[in-house]
Structures are given as structure tokens and as C-alpha cells.
Amino acid sequence: MEEEPYFYHPLENIEDVELFEEAVERTHFTRSLSSERPYTYWTLELYDQDNGIRGGGGLGVLAADTRRIAEQVGIPFALITPFYPSETHQIMKNGQVHDEHIDVNYHDYGFRFIDNIHIKCCDNLCKLDVIEKRFKNTRIICITEPNFGELYSGMSGSDHRLYQEVSLGFGGYIALKLLGLKPAIMQLNEVATFFAALARLDELVSNGMDFYEAVVYTRKHTLYTNHTLVQAAEAEFNIEQFRRFVYPNLKSPAVRKWLDDKFMNGQLKLSSVTIEIAELRSGVSKLHARVANYHDIAGNKVKFKAITNGIDLEKWTLPEILSFYHEASIIDTFGFPDVDFTSHLGAITADKIRVFKAAGRKILNDTLSTRPDQNGKILHFGDNDFIFDFKRRFVDYKRPELPFKNPTKLREILEPRGAHYVIAGRVHTGDEIMAGKLRILLETVKQDDYLCDHVHYIADYDEKLAYGLSCGSNVAVNVPIVGLEACGTSWMKDIINLNLLISTHDGGVADASAENYLNVHGMTEDEELEELYRRMEEAISVWNNDFDLEFLLQKQLAAYLPVISGSRMLKDYLDFLFPL
Ligand SMILES: *Cc1c(COP(=O)(O)O)cnc(C)c1O
Secondary structure, three states: OOOOOOOOOOOOOOOOHHHHHHHHHHHHHOOOOOOOOOEEEEOOOOOEHHHOEOOOOHHHHHHHHHHHHHHHHOOOEEEEEEOOOEEEEEEEEOOEEEEEEEEOOHHHHOOEEEEEEEEEEOOEEEEEEEEEEEEOOEEEEEEEOOOOOOOOOOOOOOHHHHHHHHHHHHHHHHHHHHOOOOOOEEEEEOHHHHHHHHHHHHHHHHOOOOHHHHHHHHHHOEEEEEOOOEHHHOOOEEHHHHHHHOHHHOOOHHHHHHHHOOOEOOEEOHHHHHHHHOOEEEEOOHHHHHHOEOEOOOOOEOOOEEOOOOEOHHHHOOHHHHHHHHHOOOEOOOOOEOOOHHHHHHHOOHHHHHHHHHHHHHHHHHHHOOOOOOOOOOOOOOOOOOEEEEEOOOOHHHOOOHHHHOHHHHHHHHHHHOOEEEEEOOOOOOOHHHHHHHHHHHHHHHOOOOHHHHEEEEOOOOHHHHHHHHHHOOEEEEOOOOOOOOOOOHHHHHHHOOOEEEEEOOHHHHHOOHHHOEEEOOOOHHHHHHHHHHHHHHHHHHHOOHHHHHHHHHHHHHHHHHHHEHHHHHHHHHHHHOOO
């Protein structure tokens, strides 16, 4: 079954010895990878607006960044995901957010139609389009059809979700064969992609491999990446749904029997079978890998290897700042921290920081020029304006409303500096609780004649806003309830673009010690709030003092550059998948 290892040299003309050694190392990682045997990455969500695919949050951004990094470092890589023919945008009307649905056509984004394939559901054949877009050594392969629906449409245990997941798994597996690709490794970005590994197991068994051998083989080549903390919160499917959507696509009775046995009282959580089919399992930060509470079917606690998420530094760093990092030997050509990078951080002077901030502010102003705030006002910030931002999904555990619990205090902090507070975050469709919290927040802001002009909510949070704010604002506020953030990547965009970070010690932030940024902690939410206000005051004074500003921004980078480098993340995955 195993083929001869294929020696792949991503870098062929290397003069530099150090680069050459790196290339040798990389050759080791990729010896089982080739353009016909790529690293395959399965995800229901991709956030890649340049390629016409809009995601919901961090899971999708991570997927897009992982492929981009593979492209930069020369890893043969195929990302398999749905192309959703419709997407939701949010607009503000009378101080409230409303959803708007927009049709998207893959032809507009350079995808090419490959062929039609079929999967079976509910006694019917469902016709799916396979489309593809290539980028050097990597590609995005999509499964789609006109009625595929939107990302996360319907409830998570619904028939439509199962249809989408089965289409991606079985359809995507057929698509790989159509394109002449064999997965060297299958990385499952969350359990919704379980059906891809199931399709592989089914194919091996129906081609005559002994069932247990096929399980061992599939397990050895499957990595399950978990982003969730509690298994109990996961939706279940029932056996009757599997009889309609899953079993018709299985050729092997043994595989079907194996699955059948995994149901408990007619219900199944996909995590339980994903754990069975993937020997390699990872969590997305040190803290998350430690606390994720998952059990296998035998009741044993599942161990997750900590591989903290990183971001694509080329995509997320202001070009001026990135060139500077390269020139100052802080980041190398492959997106890794330079070996001695900490000793070069002194090059980050307050003068430079202020020049970069002015350049970032231009980008922010550009982005905001088409996106009015809740009052219909187009914002334009001057170089001397001071901006706090909160930019992340508007979900409960991230506590977007926290600073607004004491509006008088908030005003006392902002007003002396004339500071602004910009909120960008999408309310999840159908999340009435958070839509209500946003309404109350905006109501609170409206009642105060300072806040109403200086607190801005920008609807339809997306990659552009995330980027504009990370390079154009001064301070980022990240206050998830400790223990609930798996990793978070928004704060990474801030660190790399020289924003001060105010944060609780959670997710990937907790990979380093709490002394490295403006930490918010407390035994109660009231204590945390007091601390948050103190940190906001401190942040304003830090920006007034060149020495403090350099010191803190250098310290943030010293502690977190190795964490946030996406190249480091991909290398960690490769080390884990192909140990020396
Ligand atoms: C970076 C980014 C995210 C991820 O945010 P988290 O901090 O990981 O929750 C979500 N949405 C958009 C648009 C982003 O750019």
C-alpha cells in the first residue's frame, strides 16, 4: 500500500549554508509528501475573501493561513472545503444589525470547474460540482452545488448540516481521486470533517484491505485538530439521519457495522468516532490542549498535543513593518523568528512605531471609508487620535460589553485623551442574546454625549476590518472569560502590528507568562473590570512615553513572536506528523 518515499526539494538553488540546512530539514518533513501525495487539510470553514470564500471566524482564518504558509515554504498541500453559494453580511438599520444574503459565484474568483460527482442521500443521487484553484504547490478544492446553502446554516445537528458534512467528506474524497491525488496525511479541522477519514477507511476496506489493518492505516495518517473545550456541548446526530445520509455512501458492510456500534441510545457525537479514527490529535494552544475535556468511547481521557495556532505574517503584517522585521533580522525569509531575534528588538524605536502607526492608520481610514458606524458616520482618524479596539466575533464568552458596565468610568478614561473605542464584531445569525447585548450596549453609548461620538460599532466584521484595526489602532482589548478561549488569533494580529495588548490570560495568550502584556485578572468579574479600566488608563500613558512604549512593545514581541509565527505552527505540525 505504501509507496516509495518521494524526495521533494522545495528549494533548489541555495547558496547559503544555513538555508541549505533548513532545506535538508524540510526535505525530511516532506519526504512522504509530493504533488501527487499532498498534505490534505479538511475544513467546513475557510475564511479567504481574496478567493471568494467568507468564513465565520478563527477556524476559517486558520485554515486560510495554513494553506498560505504551505505555499510560502513549499509544502505540497491541498485544502478541501465547501464553496458556499450564498453568504451572510450584516448591516446596521436603526441601530440594529440585520442579516443580508449575497450570492457568490466561484467563476468570479478564478476557480475552475473540474467535473460533476455524485453522493447518495435519502435514496437520491446528489450532484456536486468539483472546482479547484491552484497556487504554486498548493490548491483549494471545493465541493459545491446551487442549493448547498450557507456556512453554518441550520442547527448543528440538522439534516442540512449532515448533508454538507457528508458532501465534503465523501465528495471531497472522490474529488481527490478525480484529480489524481492521494492524501499523505489528512488533517481534520474539527469533527465536522470526520467523513473524509471515514471515506478513506471505507475505500481501503472495500478494496480488499483487512478491516483492522485499514483502521490502523487510516488512524496513522489522520490528525484531528480540536478547537472546542467541552465535548458535552457538541451536537449529536441520530442513527436514522446516518441511515439516510451516511450509510448509502459506504461500500463496506464492515465499516457500516463499525459505525453502527458507536451509537449510544441511537445518538452519536462525531468527536467520539473522530477520536477512534485519528491517532494524532492536537489542540490549538498549550492551555487548550491541557484543559480540553474529551473522552474516548472506552471512557479514557483523550490527550491532545499542543500546537498553538499561528498566523500568516505576510498576510497580516503591515508591509512597512514586515520589511522592517526582515531588515532588522527579527523575522527570517520563511516567516520564522530569527535565531537571535530578541537581541534585535532594540531596533523598534518609538519614532519607528509612530511612523508605522501613521501608515497603518491610512489603511484603517481606507477600510472605514465605506463602512459607517452605528450613527451612519464615516470615520476618519488623524495621526494623533487614540484608538482602543475590540474586534472579534460578538459572542458571549468574549465579553464585548464588559467595558460598558460602568459607562461613567469609561468616559473618564477616554475623555481626557479624546480617545475612541471601536467595536467590530459580528453577531452570529440567530444569536438573540448577543443581538440584545449589542442593542443595550449601543443604547448605553447613546445616552452619554461623549461616548456617543467616541464609541463606534462597525458592522459586518471581516478580514479587512481585522487587518485595518490591527495596524491602525493603538490598543486592543481581548477579555474572554478565562478558560473559554481555545486560542484566539486576533490578538496575534495586534502584537505583530505593534499594538498594545490588554488581555485576560487565556487561549494562546497563556502560552507565555502574564507579565508580557497588559494583563487583566481578578477573582470576580467586577475585579476584572476594575483591572481592565486601570489597564486602559495605563495604555494611554504608555503611548505618551517613548521609553515605556518601546519597552512594552518589544516585550510583547519577545514573548510572542515564536507563538504567533504561522511558519512555526506548520513546522510543529510537520514535526508531529513526521517525527525524525
Ligand atoms: C482573525 C479573525 C478572526 C479570529 O478571531 P479570534 O480571535 O481567533 O476569535 C475572526 N474573524 C475575522 C474576520 C478575523 O480576521
